Amino acid sequence: MSKHILVVDDSASVRQMVEVTLKSAGYQVTTASDGQKALAACQSNRFDFVLTDQNMPNMDGLTLIKSLRGMAAFGRTPIVVLTTEASDAMKAQGRAVGATGWMVKPFDPAKLLEVAAKVLK
Secondary structure (H helix, E strand, C coil): CCCEEEEECCCHHHHHHHHHHHHHCCCEEEEECCHHHHHHHHHHCCCCEEEECCCCCCCCHHHHHHHHHCCHHHCCCCEEEEECCCCHHHHHHHHHHCCCEEEECCCCHHHHHHHHHHHCC
8 A cells, every 4th residue: 555645735836746746656645735724634534744834824834743743643753844944943943843854945856755765664
């Protein structure tokens, strides 16, 4: 059975590019347009990996990560932030709330697949 990945980004074009990239490698992909929708999806689905943007309406990525880390089912799930935010301070905040990794947009499809394969071992 293929690994199930949740992609969270308020940009439809980014969601689509990430989804196409991941599906091309055989992953099952679910998308959400903000942290609130992602959190709702996580309450009724199990994901093997969560890839989230930081800057989104309704609930940002760090708040989503903090919320997911509070759920038993997502305590050890890899969560990577894919964002335009590149400051060391923001990355430190991500680590503090439980982010597994950090990627800066624009993303390289080959690098994304490399990261997915690494965290899904």
